[in-house]
Amino acid sequence: xxxxxxxxxxxxxxxxxxxxxxxxxxxxxxxxxxxxxxxxxxxxxxxxxxxxxxxxxxxxxxxxxxxxxxxxxxxxxxxxxxxxxxxxxxxxxxxxxxxxxxxxxxxxxxxxxxxxxxxxxxxxxxxxxxxxxxxxxxxxxxxxxxxxxxxxxxxxxxxxxxxxxxxxxxxxxxxxxxxxxxxxxxxxxxxxxxxxxxxxxxxxxxxxxxx
Amino acid sequence: xxxxxxxxxxxxxxxxxxxxxxxxxxxxxxxxxxxxxxxxxxxxxxxxxxxxxxxxxxxxxxxxxxxxxxxxxxxxxxxxxx
Numbered sequence: 043x044x045x046x047x048x049x050x051x052x053x054x055x056x057x058x059x060x061x062x063x064x065x066x067x068x069x070x071x072x073x074x075x076x077x078x079x080x081x082x083x084x085x086x087x088x089x090x091x092x093x094x095x096x097x098x099x100x101x102x103x104x105x106x107x108x109x110x111x112x113x114x115x116x117x118x119x120x121x122x123x124x125x126x127x128x129x130x131x132x133x134x135x136x137x138x139x140x141x142x143x144x145x146x147x148x149x150x151x152x153x154x155x156x157x158x159x160x161x162x163x164x165x166x167x168x169x170x171x172x173x174x175x176x177x178x179x180x181x182x183x184x185x186x187x188x189x190x191x192x193x194x195x196x197x198x199x200x201x202x203x204x205x206x207x208x209x210x211x212x213x214x215x216x217x218x219x220x221x222x223x224x225x226x227x228x229x230x231x232x233x234x235x236x237x238x239x240x241x242x243x244x245x246x247x248x249x250x251x252x253x
Numbered sequence: 254x255x256x257x258x259x260x261x262x263x264x265x266x267x268x269x270x271x272x273x274x275x276x277x278x279x280x281x282x283x284x285x286x287x288x289x290x291x292x293x294x295x296x297x298x299x300x301x302x303x304x305x306x307x308x309x310x311x312x313x314x315x316x317x318x319x320x321x322x323x324x325x326x327x328x329x330x331x332x333x334x335x
Contacts, residue, residue, distance in 0.1 A: 118328025
């Protein structure tokens with residue numbers, strides 16, 4: 043009789059624990075769905091990462107996926123400033139896709155401070171008073187940001203500003219352009235670098251910061 | 254008797270310290286990527302330290318990221334090519 047009560051109490055405890063676990067799992071899945079969508083990743087991928095914890099080694103996989111998510115390139119960072127005409131400036135701008143295929147423009151940012159690019163002994167300050175700047179290895183026009191290094195093209199890349207965001211577009215210089223270590227090709231068009239830490243033009247690494 | 258109690262207290266303290274160390278080490282595995290995610294979203298990376306709160310810490314972190322506007326902007330899933 044006493045044992046029966048014990049078993050019933052234990053089952054009740056496990057039932058309660060399971061209920062809490064289920065609620066926590068659903069809540070976590072929902073929140074990860076939203077977080078993934080904010081990063082531009084399909085929401086189901088975030089929820090699936092949490093649901094993997096139901097499997098035997100799922101917690102380890104979820105942890106690995108968290109690290110991957112933190113350091114991967116987010117689709118949000120891929121430039122899609124369809125609403126910002128400045129981002130489409132320049133001869134290398136890609137033609138607009140068919141109507142209906144355009145993603146909605148990213149949200150404009152309220153933070154309107156300027157930016158600095160620092161590295162190799164130079165500090166380049168700029169803001170969104172101009173729609174476009176040119177990163178170049180030699181002095182040029184008023185929109186030129188000069189990085190005096192032989193590996194930097196003349197011009198090398200274009201910096202675009204719109205709605206408090208900045209974009210970077212490679213102009214095909216042999217030295218190459220890199221965003222947080224990933225190669226940016228002219229075919230990629232402009233990419234949003236508002237949230238990145240470093241860019242590299244030729245052999246020169248430049249740290250991006252707000253002023 | 255006092256010796257036994259002393260041993261029990263010592264063992265308890267050791268167990269507590271072990272649990273604390275394991276908790277901090279596991280939290281670190283979550284704090285590092287969360288710090289990066291917070292910074293990319295435009296928040297202070299210090300918010301990732303909520304992972305140090307036992308049990309509900311990860312939920313606090315997820316709730317902040319899921320239900321607040323990201324200062325660095327938010328993306329949306331890209332529509333399928335047509």
